[in-house]
Amino acid sequence: MTAMVLYCALAWAVFLALHLALNGRWWPWLAVSLLPPVALALVPLALLAAAAVTGGGLAAVLAAGCLLVAWPQNGVNLRGLGRRAEAPGGLRLVSWNTQHWNQGGDPDRFYAFLRSLAADVLVLQEYLNGFEGGEVWDIDDEERIRAAFPGHHLAVANNAVTLSRFPPAGPPVPVGACSLRVDLRIGDGVLSTYNVHIPVQLTVMNPLRPAFLRDMRRRAAARDREYAALVADLRDNPHPVLVTGDFNTSAAIGDIRRMPGTLRDAIGACRSLCPASWNARSRLRLWRIDWAFTGGGARVGSYRFRDAEGLSDHLVQELTVTVPRTDVREKN
Known part of the structure; x- marks a missing residue:
């Protein structure tokens, strides 16, 4: 099970590397980039959870890295959690x-x-x-x-x-x-x-x-x-x-x-x-x-x-x- 989580983390890391390299630069990738932005957060979070359960340290490191690198593209607005007053x-x-x-x-x-x-x-x-x-x-x-x-x-x-x-x-x-x-x-x-x-x-x-x-x-x-x-x-x-x-x-x-x-x-x-x-x-x-x-x-x-x-x-x-x-x- 640990190996399976690692393979999944590696596969996601390869996909993310291609996404970051080709997204906005190679026109066929437009179709791929239609994926829900939140997937760029949910997938590595799921991999982190699986790594925690199976004890896969390397998979956890890969998942955490993917989460951080792709954070600007996941559409999550953490600033929305603040109770800022409207100007x-x-x-x-x-x-x-x-x-x-x-x-x-x-x-x-x-x-x-x-x-x-x-x-x-x-x-x-x-x-x-x-x-x-x-x-x-x-x-x-x-x-x-x-x-x-x-x-x-x-x-x-x-x-x-x-x-x-x-x-x-x-x-x-x-x-x-x-x-x-x-x-x-x-x-x-x-x-x-x-x-x-x-x-x-x-x-x-x-x-x-x-x-x-x-x-x-x-x-x-x-x-x-x-x-x-x-x-x-x-x-x-x-x-x-x-x-x-x-x-x-x-x-x-x-x-x-x-x-x-x-x-x-x-x-x-x-x-x-x-x-x-x-x-x-x-x-x-x-x-x-x-x-x-x-x-x-x-x-x-x-x-x-x-x-x-x-x-x-x-x-x-x-x-x-x-x-x-x-x-x-x-x-x-």
Whole structure:
């Protein structure tokens, strides 16, 4: 039994070494990296328990090493155990993938839900219609949006909608083919909001068909382009930033490492131990693929995921954000 536990620990160590080496660097590994992030914690913990029962010292060392090395990718938020007080004030922002903008649903219920979020800024993805095959149709619902949110400033591009009580500091900037930057004038400073939607990794089809690999490679290239465009725009941006949306990237997927190290993940302000944003229509929420980052002096006071009331397969990201009173870097 001790030898069996050791063999299992060795097998997991080899898999983890491949995962760390290839994840985010070799496109076929995208399929493998779809494993539940929490598995990177549960598997070595199970091996540690088995090693303790069987007295396998080497297996325990291997399991502990695997647990520590992969900890940043397991999606566990130990900071959620702390009873940190929420920072007062700040603007209220909502980020949400609407899943095809109420396609086939009740528009009155959809817009009533959006208004109930009572946000200063709404960052909404998938302003489009489509179906499982991947084809999408552009839509035009701007008249209804303006009627539902009088007094708000509206920006629409790249199938994204940003609604704000604050005036824009300039025209909206499409980033890549799937994201939208909107600079907002807040007090005497500017906050750049990035409405992000990274393409999904694969289409559900028979993985033995050549079309499956061709489609995944095409999608991997599209993801590369979107991340590259986003990072390039962030590096040239002198303002405080809030970057949020549907990244279609879990903690176990190496692509998230492409985000600049100067940004701070909002998860530190979340009280959930295992935060998950998808699948909102399932009782078992799988993992977080919707993210929020701040940088340039912007800070998150509170961060949580809210139920979407069956309107989307994504939960709603709700957060409060404070920005510097003066954008010093803009003036220098």
